[in-house]
Amino acid sequence: MNLEKSIVTDIQSIIIKARESAIRAVDHERVLMYWQIGKRIFEEDQAGEERAKYGSQLLKFLSDKLQPQYGSGFSRRNLEWFRQFYRTFPITSALRTQLSWTHYKSLLSLNSQEKLEFYLEEAVKNNWTSRQMDRQVASQLYERLLLSTDKDKILSVARNENHPTEPKDIVKDPLILEFLGLKQEASYFEKDLESALITHLQEFMLELGNGFSFVARQRRIHLDGDDFFVDLVFYNRLLQCFVIIELKTHKITHQDLGQLQMYVNYYDRIERMAHENPTVGILLCLEKNDTVVKFTLPENSNVFASKYQLYLPTAEQLSREIHNEILKQKDKENE
Template sequence: MLQPNLLSDVKTLIAAAKENAIRSVDHYRTLLYWHIGERIFNEEQQGKDRADYGSYLIKYLSKELQPEHGESFSSRNLNWYRQFYKTFPIVNTLRSQLSWSHYRTLLRIENNNKREYYIAETVKNNWSVRQMERQINSQLYERLLMSNDKESVLAVARNEKLPTTPQEIIKDPMILEFLGLRRESAYYEKDLEQAIITHLQDFLLELGNGFSFVARQKRIHLDGDEFYADLVFYNRLLQCFVVFEIKTHKLTHEDLGQLQMYVNYFDRVEKLEHEKPTIGVLLCADKNNAVVKFSLPENNKTIMASQYKLILPTEEQLLNELRKEIENQNNQP
């Protein structure tokens, strides 16, 4: 009698083999483009006394190669290959997990630390090109820098250290453009919560490393009174529950008190002995950092507020926020 898992196991093996074959072909294509870029660059150096020699080489190669080998050898693409070599001059540093489409997107990033961060995160999380582009477009690196130093952000990305605080994982602001909600539309907290559940995979991607979904509207019964925590996740890197309370208005100190009660409940009732203290995140439409600071104890490490945005901000907008955050930190006694 045939085993019930036989067919599914064979299908899984076939799919894995196809995926490995595609990855292998794309890796060798990436290496080909790197070597072409190297050859073009080295040839340029031989004629460096001519200002237009590089442009001449590109046009010549494109004219000769494109009719036989197609659009991959257009002048535009040959320029990409040259830039590819100049940006990654050591072939052994290329990651086999990244496709040429990944690298072409990364070439648009001029900052070395920023580019290194996205390479490490893409490899670690197996991001598709679309997922990586979304993280770049939402300025993930800049958002993490708002609450962390550059060395810490890179160390976590490279797996050189595990995150130890919520600030090393939780972004502020969170970019939720994938929910499809319009800023000017009237909506309730339940609408935002439902949109997050509907787009849970995208929300987990926005949350970052190590998150898994636990519960929605978690019922908390306290001596006859009932409360409901909006969303509960677990983070395996921090080894703790992460409770989200959603507010579509500007944060108030009462909101923080409500979230603190939920965190206390999880710490005293749900948390196992080996797990770390629960983290509470107040996801709000707007916030006053001073209200957050003075509503919570000075040694607070488990409650934080994160503002959500329903559209992708420009890099300049986020950099302005980063500058203000740095100034606020410098002005603190």
């Protein structure tokens, strides 16, 4: 019976992988076709010069000829996408077989080369679907990372040129949790937040970033007759360390930070193996006070406070946060 079950499972796996490979191959051929069409249009349209009027006439002419035979996929607007696609990726070797045309259309909508390159590399590295990539763009992952690190470092990590080397490199602030469906103004408890995160664990790990794997929920710690329960425990394989996340639905206090520091100490002294790096603690809270964090924790602490939002930030909100962060950094430099 076990042998029969094993061979069925193996064959099912072979079929699934073959089908996935076939779908990827078809998608890539479609991407190459659109690239070649864009290249031909660009060559005819530009001829080394900007001739916008002729270009507009050419696209309309091609659309009128192609749509009756090949469908709406060759509308004037789509032909414009193909031309832009070639102009953005003029070398075919730069195209990634893992990405579909839907991925590329979203990338072409980005307003800077740095952002495009970042999301392209991250989508490939993390095997994001186009929907997952769109969600990361909508949550402004690139801009949020700029709050805590520099542009070159973000791109170097995205290109796999280097990996996070310090705990602060894996901590995002804020974390965007709009996928939970919780209302900012509604009344909910920490257990409700925790349950929602577990229900949407895949989305939460996508938001946390690279290298995270889930370990435990409500991990019991017994200390000399007293029991404590750690909300969420993860492991980050890039830093090779445990990551403990405590959830608070209020503005953090020094007691909250002290509690998390105790959990971090426990994992460092009891759970951590000799080859692993020190444990990281993240206090995920609705509102934080940077001054309380600064004076509660030692300077070399691996405990961090990160705010969470239950909605996607607007561009204006994020711009204000980046501006405020720049001012904070300048104040630190002047101290």
